[in-house]
Amino acid sequence: MTDLNGQVALVTGATRGIGKGIAIGLGEAGATVYITGRSTAPDQAAAPASIPGTLEETQAAVESAGGVCIPVQTDHADDEQVRELFHRIEQEQQGQLDLLVNNVFSGVDALKEAYGKPFWDMGPELWDVTNNVGLRSHYVVSIYAARLMTPRRRGLIATISSWGGLSYIFGVAYGTGKAACDRMAADMAVELKPHNVASISLWPGIVGTELLSQFFKQEAAKEGENDRASALRSGYNWETPLLTGRAIAALAASGKAMERTGQVQIVAELAKEFSLVDQDGNRPASLRSLRFALPLAIPGLKDHENWIPDVEVPWPLLLLGALGSPKA
Numbered sequence: 424m425t426d427l428n429g430q431v432a433l434v435t436g437a438t439r440g441i442g443k444g445i446a447i448g449l450g451e452a453g454a455t456v457y458i459t460g461r462s463t464a465p466d467q468a469a470a471p472a473s474i475p476g477t478l479e480e481t482q483a484a485v486e487s488a489g490g491v492c493i494p495v496q497t498d499h500a501d502d503e504q505v506r507e508l509f510h511r512i513e514q515e516q517q518g519q520l521d522l523l524v525n526n527v528f529s530g531v532d533a534l535k536e537a538y539g540k541p542f543w544d545m546g547p548e549l550w551d552v553t554n555n556v557g558l559r560s561h562y563v564v565s566i567y568a569a570r571l572m573t574p575r576r577r578g579l580i581a582t583i584s585s586w587g588g589l590s591y592i593f594g595v596a597y598g599t600g601k602a603a604c605d606r607m608a609a610d611m612a613v614e615l616k617p618h619n620v621a622s623i624s625l626w627p628g629i630v631g632t633e634l635l636s637q638f639f640k641q642e643a644a645k646e647g648e649n650d651r652a653s654a655l656r657s658g659y660n661w662e663t664p665l666l667t668g669r670a671i672a673a674l675a676a677s678g679k680a681m682e683r684t685g686q687v688q689i690v691a692e693l694a695k696e697f698s699l700v701d702q703d704g705n706r707p708a709s710l711r712s713l714r715f716a717l718p719l720a721i722p723g724l725k726d727h728e729n730w731i732p733d734v735e736v737p738w739p740l741l742l743l744g745a746l747g748s749p750k751a
Contacts, residue, residue, distance in 0.1 A: 425672040425697075428453035428697045431516045432675075433508075435459045435499060435564055439476025440632040441583060441664045446532065448482055449670015450490020452676065457512060458482065459497035459527065468632055471567025499560040500593050509567035519575070520654050523568040525582040525604075529556035534593045542595040553596040558603050565611060565622075573618040578616070579680045581671050583606045584687070586710055588624075597667050605615045605687055612685030621680035627690045631661035660715050666701040668692055673697040 432449050436442040438460035448458050462477045471690070478494035484601060485492035495511065499503050530553035537545050561582055572578030588601030595748055608624035613620050666705055670693040677697070691709040700706050708714040 425452040425669070425676045427522075427672055427676055430454045430521040431457070431512070431519045431674070432522040432524065433457040433459070433520060433568070434524045434566075435560070436498075438462050438478055439481075439482050440525040441627060441630055441667055441723075442524075443476065443484065444630075444664020444666070445487050445526060445583075445671060446492065447490075448568045448665050448672050449522070449524075450485035450492060451669075452672040453489060454522070454672070455487055455491040455516075457492070457493045457508075458485070458494060459494065459495050459508065460518075461498055469696060498566070500529070502563055505560075505563055505567065509571070510647050512597065513571060514720065518570040520568055521578055521627035523564065523572075523578070523580045524671060525561035525564055525580065527556055527560055527564075528583075530554070530597070530600075534597055535608075536595060540594075545596075547711075549594075550596045554600040558607070560598045561604060562607060565607075569611075569615060569620065572620045573615070578617040578620040579610070579622070579675050580611065581651045581674075582623070582738045583627070583667070584608070584624045585626055589624070600686060609685045610643050616681075616684055619681065621684040623674075623683050623685070624679070624687045625690065626668075626687060626710075626734070627667045628662045628707055628715075629640055629660060630664055630667070661704040662690065663709045666699065666707070667695060669696055670697070673699055698702040 427449060432454045434442055434446045434449065434456060437458035438448045442460075445664075446456050446458050458478060458481055460476075460478050462480075478496065480493040482494045486714050491604075493515075495508050497506060497508050530694050531554045533549055537549055542549075565580055565582075568580055569576070572580075582604050584604040585592070585600045587598050588603075588605045591598060605624045612622040667690050670690045671690075674683070674688070674693060674697075684705070688710070689709050691707050691712070694701070695709070
């Protein structure tokens with residue numbers, strides 16, 4: 424088991440989805456986990472009723488997994504609330520922060536609404552709602568985290584990004600923001616390296632959150648089915664949010680984070696390296712693995728995927744291959 428006993432972590436945007444899974448994964452490794460979000464208890468939920476998740480629910484799940492969880496209601500669009508969050512961590516943990524996971528993102532509903540529409544049909548506000556709490560907020564949080572980590576000469580900043588920074592998925596604002604997250608993580612690594620603090624960008628695969636399930640259902644009704652879309656919507660090679668948490672915990676505990684600083688890391692590939700399994704005991708293939716890509720390109724291979732080598736292919740081949748746009 425991964426051991427993060429005695430370590431202090433912060434996961435931003437942890438009321439639901441990937442953030443919640445990350446917090447649970449760190450908690451089961453024994454970390455003390457601070458979590459942020461706008462929704463505390465169900466009757467105070469800031470999100471629409473159709474989107475479940477609160478800080479209290481995540482706290483209960485983390486503690487059930489064996490961790491200590493400290494929820495802090497925070498609106499990451501407000502820099503003063505972020506400053507107060509870090510002041511609290513500094514006071515309560517005597518300046519210790521070992522791990523930051525930049526995950527908070529406010530653009531899901533806007534991207535669902537804009538999906539399939541060209542960028543010029545949308546107002547400039549789509550950029551702001553996608554990248555203010557998502558890209559800018561990661562930068563702001565990283566400033567305060569680095570101020571705690573660098574004097575202690577230890578720490579890891581993991582910024583959640585996606586292959587949308589490399590290939591078109593949800594439009595211009597989204598792709599640009601994810602590419603910028605990758606660039607930010609790489610450039611922060613240059614300045615943090617002399618202080619023995621690592622910075623990576625982390626790409627989960629297809630994560631079966633409640634929101635993704637809603638999205639695929641919505642798109643199926645609009646555009647009908649083809650073999651590739653049907654396979655993806657059926658949950659083919661989906662990950663749970665917990666796998667991302669386990670991958671981050673394993674890397675943080677391995678002592679190898681500085682070897683990866685400045686790089687993009689892929690959740691499924693970390694799971695393979697550290698012999699991790701997902702919540703159901705399976706280990707999904709990397710999105711650039713032949714085991715994932717070939718059955719999408721040739722649907723008849725799906726029933727024989729275990730015979731396909733779990734070998735990663737170069738990114739240029741991936742871009743020309745089975746992934747492409749979700750509409751393809």
